[in-house]
Amino acid sequence: MADILQLLVAGLATGAIYALAAIGFTLLWQTSQTINFAQGEFVMMPAFLVLAGMTFFNLPFWLALIVGFVLSVLILGLMFKKLLVDPMIKHGVLPLVIATIALGLLLKESVKEFYSAEAQAFPPLAEDVTIFIAGAAVSAQSLIVLAVAIAAVALLQLFLARTRTGRCMQATAQNPAVARILGIPVERMILYTFLINAALVTVASVLVTPIYLAKFSNGEYLGLAAFIAAIVGGFNQVRGAIVGGLLLGVLDNFAAAYLSAQYRAAVPMLILIVVILFRPQGLLGRVEERTV
């Protein structure tokens, strides 16, 4: 029982990080039909911006976090939208898919060349202590990760549901044509989703990097996890991404403990295939209308 609780908490913590990346992923898809194959690298990158601030400019950790956050939102949000997505979105999904694959490669190789190819330690948000809950050893870090992720998601939901801008964004996601007729500045709403995505991946990056260490290749698995979480949960629902992320994190931890460690990575893939075949809209998704 204690083992199960332990695995569950650790799984939820990993899952919460996947969920953050997955939410951003679904937001981009909903508002601009952008499938971002560089999402994993987007999660890898902000940690290096923070590290660069600390090593090259001797900033204290908290200041480096703020600078890193601002830079991430500018580079991964604003520049990504303006320089890459805007010129290509009118040509359909495929060229943009290729461009984001190339962007992922670019980010990965740039970090490797200009920072380091070695894994770097990254300071955690708080000292790691082990807490005993009902006989289970739970790391405080897992709880902090969970708390921060829940706070980020709650903030996002509040913003989307309770503010005027948030509701305009939802309208844009549901039906851009009608939103435009209603006088919503659709272009600006789409830009906001890119900025939100950048903010979410930065939070995910700061949470995940103390656990996995900062390495240029971190994005490969994180991107795949975000991807699968988004599809399993439902590609067109923020809730779906959360459920998908948590489910994936928990299953991943249980599979590693009780199944074979070698085929641990296969579990998410099998879930993905089953979900796509039998419930392509995802566990919580709505059925999208076909255009033909």
Place this chain on the structure above:
Amino acid sequence: MSARKLLAFAAAAIALAVLLVAPFYLRPYGIYILSLWAVTSIAAIGLNLTLGYAGQISLAQAAFVGIGAYIAALMTTNGLPFYAAYVAAGLACFAVGWLLGYPALRVQHHYLAFVTLAFTTLAFLVFRNEEWLTGGIYGITNIPRPSVFGWPMRRAINFYFFCLAHLALVAAATWWLIRSPWGRAFVALRENPVRALSLGVDTRRYTLMAFAIGAGLGGISGALYAPLVQFIDPTPFSLYLSFNLLLMVVVGGAGYFAGPLVGAVVAVLLPEWLRFTEGYYLIGYAILVIVLMIFSPTGLLGLADRLTRPQSKPVGGTVDPVAAEKEAVS
């Protein structure tokens, strides 16, 4: 013969001449890279059939190249003749591709990309973990090269011409296929599946066929790859190869006959030429791809098509790559 046709014909002739003469002036590593280009091109031609002509996004091509390579490696190291392995690899991948095509009947576009992505990852895990069969991370060593009519292929240059001959064979077969009623049906599938169905095209069978033929070519490519490098381990058959093959097809020009050949030049040869920049070559490569996609989303051949097209374009007509390419090449 219009000026455009003449231009395309001249380009093809020059390319062929270079392919035939260049290896005599290259060191073994250069010949190896050219052979790799030929082998990769075969897999990319297969993907171009699935994606460029039939419009089904597949990220499973790496898995098929891997399956083909492992089948060829296992059979030839156990003393079976190369051509038996070659045919087995092609047929096995054709069958698996057919099965994988069933999801394509249910889901479309990005969902299909995700299913095939999962398949590639699963295949990679099997290559890596089933040590009794694939040798796991230690791989399979000493894969023999075949001899053709008693002519040994041990020398790099001989094997290069062997690969080139196979590429020519595959290219000719594909050329014939896309001009046959089947190829027309594939294009109908891409352009408007509902209309194709209403016109009596059995979209179900053709979707499966597009998948299976593309996969079979992937398997053939793998069967040539194994004796080319003579050692295989799981690393080259990861998802990265699938992305790379997709990139080749789109960068070259999806739906153009020569698209995958040009794309393979970009993806296999260009990084080698950029090596003088040392560590920065992949960065430069990524930037080039992004810039190309921004300025010409239809790829390099789409760009060439646009540049050589006469100014008096018909108004409002969408460009059909197949028709345009037929006009350009034949």
